[in-house]
Amino acid sequence: MSKKRLAVVTGANRGIGHEIARQLAAAGVEVIATSRDPQQGRAVAKELGVRAFALDVTDDKSIDVLASELRDGLDILVNNAGVAKNGFDVNVVKQTLGVNFFGAMQVTERLLPLLRADARIVMVSSGMGELSSLSRELRARFDDPSLTKSELVVLMESFVDDVAAGIHGEKGWPTSAYRVSKVGVNALTRILARELRDDPRRIFVNAACPGWVRTDMGGRSAPRSPEEGARTPVWLALLPPDDGPSGGFFRDERPISW
Numbered sequence: 001m002s003k004k005r006l007a008v009v010t011g012a013n014r015g016i017g018h019e020i021a022r023q024l025a026a027a028g029v030e031v032i033a034t035s036r037d038p039q040q041g042r043a044v045a046k047e048l049g050v051r052a053f054a055l056d057v058t059d060d061k062s063i064d065v066l067a068s069e070l071r072d073g074l075d076i077l078v079n080n081a082g083v084a085k086n087g088f089d090v091n092v093v094k095q096t097l098g099v100n101f102f103g104a105m106q107v108t109e110r111l112l113p114l115l116r117a118d119a120r121i122v123m124v125s126s127g128m129g130e131l132s133s134l135s136r137e138l139r140a141r142f143d144d145p146s147l148t149k150s151e152l153v154v155l156m157e158s159f160v161d162d163v164a165a166g167i168h169g170e171k172g173w174p175t176s177a178y179r180v181s182k183v184g185v186n187a188l189t190r191i192l193a194r195e196l197r198d199d200p201r202r203i204f205v206n207a208a209c210p211g212w213v214r215t216d217m218g219g220r221s222a223p224r225s226p227e228e229g230a231r232t233p234v235w236l237a238l239l240p241p242d243d244g245p246s247g248g249f250f251r252d253e254r255p256i257s258w
Contacts, residue, residue, distance in 0.1 A: 011081030013040040019230035057103030079104040100181035118241040125207040129182025135172025193247025204246040
């Protein structure tokens with residue numbers, strides 16, 4: 001009898017992450033649902049019949065503890081943890097990028113050596129991260145097919161610096177930390193897919209746009225249910241061996257523009 005696949009879903013205590021964990025568990029996957037709040041995490045785990053784990057994606061030590069729990073390996077990583085804060089200043093930018101971009105990058109880098117053959121990495125992104133929100137010069141830099149991870153980090157840090165200096169607009173950035181965080185996530189997806197292209201484990205990395213979903217973040221007036229929002233991330237997480245895309249951006253299981 002084959003061993004059940006193991007998935008880690010970050011930010012699974014509510015909203016889209018909660019629903020992704022539920023759908024993966026319903027598909028027969030063993031799920032570790034992470035949450036910053038241990039009490040919320042335990043409640044969700046009990047409700048869904050999954051494992052809970054307290055994880056702060058901005059804390060290296062917290063990520064290391066998770067990695068030690070996964071020493072036998074895992075098959076699916078869904079980077080869903082995210083924030084969308086009110087207001088716009090350098091502190092909002094640092095907090096938003098810290099979770100949405102740097103958190104996803106740090107979790108992925110730490111868990112990457114533990115991924116087994118035919119593993120899947122899913123970045124829960126947003127259409128708000130489309131490159132059209134940037135100036136032409138910045139679009140070209142983010143869309144450069146030779147962009148490296150270290151160069152991407154420099155780009156993201158330059159946004160923080162430009163906001164702090166009050167010049168982000170003239171430098172071509174939007175006045176939205178959330179948008180830029182997802183631009184970064186999308187670029188990271190492309191870089192990871194390129195770096196893993198020749199990896200013998202055949203790991204696929206893709207980004208998913210759930211659409212505008214009725215969650216605490218999306219609000220009550222959003223047209224989509226969490227069930228609909230989770231559908232594409234779950235589809236990407238369950239792509240069969242040796243079949244499917246890598247390095248793509250998807251909504252409703254169809255490719256969309258970066």
